[in-house]
Amino acid sequence: MDEQGFTAWAVGAERRLLRSAYLLTGDLHRAEDLVQEALVKVALRWARLHDGNPTAYARTIIVRDNISWWRRRRDVPMPTPRELAAVSSDAEAALVVRRSLDRLTPKQRAVVVLRHFDDLSEHDTAAVLGVSVGTVKSQNAAALARLRHGAPELLDLIGGPP
C-alpha cells in the first residue's frame, strides 16, 4: 500500500470530514469514531481509490454508517459551554446550529450538511445518500422549511430567511 499517499490525503481531508461528521451527529466522540472507521475503509481500498475520489467515498461511509447509530441513539445531551468552546470560536453559533439540526430528520440533516457545509451538488449529495436528485431537492426544501419555522434563532444569526 502507498502509505505516504494515503497519509497525505488523509491529513488533508480528516478535519473537513470530522467537522461534517460532527454536524451530522452533534457528538464529537461519535464523529471521531465515524471518521476513523471511514479512514480505515479508505486505507483498505486505497489501491482502487487513490486515483478516484477517496474523499467522496469516505463521506459516503460516514453518512451511511451513521444510519444504524442514528436508529438506536439516545438523545445526545446538549453540550456544555466547555464542549461548545472546543468545537467553535463562537459558542452561541455552535449551540444554535446544534439545536437547529436536532430538529431535522436524519436524512434532512444529512442533506443540509452535505449541501450547505460540504458544498456538494445535488447530484453528488444524491450519490452519497443513495437517493434520487429529486429526493435531495425535496428533503432540502423540507429541511429549510423546518428550520425556517422551528429555528428562528438560526435566521437571526444568518440575517434572513434561508
Next chain:
Amino acid sequence: MTELHDLLHRATDRIDGPDLAARALTGARRRRARNRGVVAAVAAAAAVVAVVVSVELTTGGARVDQPPVLSPSPSPTQGVATAPAIDPSRIQPVWDPRTVEGLPVTDLGVPRVMESLVPGVVTRPVAVLDDGERARLVGGDEVMAELPLPDGLGDRRIVSLSPDGTQLAAVGISGFFWRTLDGDWEQVRHTRVSGEAPQVTWLPDGSGLIGRDWNSAVRVDLPSGDVEELPFPLDVGQFAVGPEGAVVATVPRQVIEWHEGREGARWATGPLDGLVLPAVGTNEIAFARANVLFDDERGVADRDGLIAVDRETFETRGYLPVPDDHDYYVHAEELRPVAWLDDDTVAFTVLPEGSPKEYLVTWNVETGALSRISCWEKSFSAVFATGLLGS
C-alpha cells in the same frame, strides 16, 4: 445559502483532526493482518496462527472432553480456494423486507409480537430483549420478566442467552459475567474482555462461550469459569461456531474455518464479495453478503442479500437479494443470519428500512420460502435461544 454555509463553518471552526490518519493506518494494517490469518503480535515470526477452540462434544449422552489446545498450529500450506460464482439458477427474486408483514406466520415457540408480552415468571426463556437500559427475559408462553444485570455494564453491553435457554452472559464496561437461569451473576476472572466492541458466542452445547472485544478473545469454560486466552487474529470481523465446534470467521474477502485448533479450510470469497455475519450449520453456512465490487457493471448477482453456501465446496445453495439502493441492510448490519433450523432453513433478523419493528424470519434456501416468526421494537436488541427455535 452562503450565510448558512458560513454559519455551519463558524459552528465547527475549532474542530481539528486528532491525527486520525495514523490511527486509520494502524487499523488497516491490523485488518490486513487478519486477512492473512496472521496475529499481529506474532507477525514477526511469520507464523500463521490458528485459533483453537475445543468443545465438549456430547455423544450418545456421554460427554467427551476435548481439552483446549491453544498453541499456534503449524502453518497451513494448502492454497486458498476461491468460492465459485453464484449459479444464476440459485438467485431468488429480490425480496423487499418492507413487505415482511405480508409473509405467512410460522410458530417456532417464540412470541409472535414481543410488544404484547405480560409480566410474569419466565421458566423457559426463548429470548432476551435489551435496549441498553432494560433487559428482559422472554418466555415462549408470552410472558416476560425484567432481567437484572451486573452494575456498570453501560449501554453498549451485550446480553446473550445460551442456545438451550438455561444460561446467560453479559459483557460490558464493568466486565464479563455469566449465570445460570436460577443462579447469580458471576464475574469471569482473568480476562480483559470488556465493553469495547464486545461479542459473545456460545459453544453449541452450552458448555462454554467465546467472548471477544476489540483486542482480545477468550474461551470460558462453564461452570468452572476457567478462562483460556485465544490467539484470535485481530482482524477477524465476525465469527460463529458450528454444531460440531468448528469456528468459522470472516476476514476481508476471506472465510476461515478452524477445526480442533487447526485451520481446516480457507476460502477467498472471490465473486461472492463481502461475506459477513456467518451462521454455521452442519453442512452449510449462511452469510449476509455485501456486493462491494462497485467498479464493475452491475450483473444479476451484484446486489446485497443473504447467501447460503455449502461448507465443503462453497457453492451457493441459495441467494436472496434485497434492495441495496441505500446500502442499508448489509452495511448497517440490519440483515443478520441467526441460526440454521435444519439443512435447508435458516433464521435471520431484519429491520426493514423505515420500520419501527425488527423481525425474525425464516428462509428456506432451496425453495426461497419465507416465514415471519416474531417481531419487536427496534430499540431492543434480541438474542434467541437458538436451540429452542422450533423445538
